[in-house]
Amino acid sequence: MxxxxxxxxxxxxxxxxxxxxxxxxxxxxxxxxxxxxxxxxxxxxxxxxxxxxxxxxxxxxxxxxxxxxxxxxxxxxxxPRILKHSFNYLRSRKTFALAMPALIELREELRMAVNMCVLNGPDIIYVIRLWMKYYHEASLFGESLPAYVSAGGRMLLSLLPEQEARGLLAATNLIRLTPHTRTDPDELMEEVRKARAQGYCWQLSEFIENEISISVPVTDADNKSAAIIVTRLLKNAGPESCKNFIDDTLPALLATAASISRLAGT
The missing domain is CATH 1.10.10.10 (Winged helix-like DNA-binding domain superfamily/Winged helix DNA-binding domain)
Known part of the structure; x- marks a missing residue:
């Protein structure tokens, strides 16, 4: 055998x-x-x-x-029977159901794509995807992405013990997806530590050229974590544009995450 x-x-x-x-x-x-x-x-x-x-x-x-x-x-x-298990998983975590109205409101307020993801080994899996019209193709929940290249992934890695986060990076094939993708494990761990210290994480052009994303964590009563990600394509991906994006999105993003965590913790 x-x-x-x-x-x-x-x-x-x-x-x-x-x-x-x-x-x-x-x-x-x-x-x-x-x-x-x-x-x-x-x-x-x-x-x-x-x-x-x-x-x-x-x-x-x-x-x-x-x-x-x-x-x-x-x-x-x-x-189609496979989908029953996806549905059962989503219904087993009340965070996702509670998050949907707040995430829709956040998307309307920011006029940007809003997603929620969870960590699955060295990858993230999207459990909620709310696109804006500039995306020509809709994506379904269940899509996965390597955690190292995603703001949401790095945010979730920052919630793990240092050695566990480093071990997941070691289990990942760190390939360069754009000229800006970080692939050095030590450099990635520094980004993870930075996310842990400041309570949010952002990245620019590491997955898609000129795409910027920012992420904050959400926790529930069982101390299980998810991450909210806000994404936008920038016409000019310079330092000032990045700063403006963070200044414009972070307060609403943090408020939404706090609201969802509070509801999920009751």
Whole structure:
């Protein structure tokens, strides 16, 4: 039987670790935006599992309703049942439901895109996305982004112990997405410390050229954290434009975060 691939991101197996369950989850995670339809051979290549194991796992997930099958192409694809778990997660955190009216109000006040994200290992996952009209494509919740390149990610990393934050950066492939992307771990940790000290984080042109974003944290009664991110495209990304952006957005952003945290903490 094939071993769990090293790239799976799972912790080392322990006495309570169920390898068969882990392998089923790894197979489900193989279905991504660039590969929505996958056959047995493709799944075996992606997961590193033997074909007979892939066949059994795929058939089981198909019978349970998590995968559907294109009989003509002999390929599997995710079923809508997956969305039930996304919905259950969002409903399990009352912060998200409480945040929506406040975030809509913040978007209308600032006339900028407003998002909320949570940390998931070395990545952030968007749980709320409220775009403005200058974005031509709408994005759905569930989209992920490496934490190191996002103001929201660095803000959430700043809430972790120093060694844990550094460990997540060490587990990340730090690639340069624009000429301005920071990829040095020590430099990134300095940005994380700065966010921790000042209570907010901002970045410019590190993910998209001339895009500036600023983020502040939100916490709930269970001390679980999320981050609000406000984003805008700048025509002139000079120091004065950045200062004006921070001065114009930070007070409203902090007030919104405090209001949501207060409601979620009751």
């Amino acid at each position: 094939a071993d769990i691939p090293a790239h799976s991101g799972l912790q080392e197996p322990g006495p309570l670790y169920v390898a068969s369950l882990a392998k089923g989850m790894i197979l489900l995670e193989s279905f991504k935006e660039g590969s929505p339809f996958l056959g047995i051979t493709e799944l075996a290549r992606i997961t590193g599992f033997e074909k007979n194991l892939v066949q059994r796992l795929s058939n089981t997930l198909h019978k349970m309703g998590y995968l559907e099958k294109d009989e003509i192409r002999r390929k599997y694809y995710l079923s």
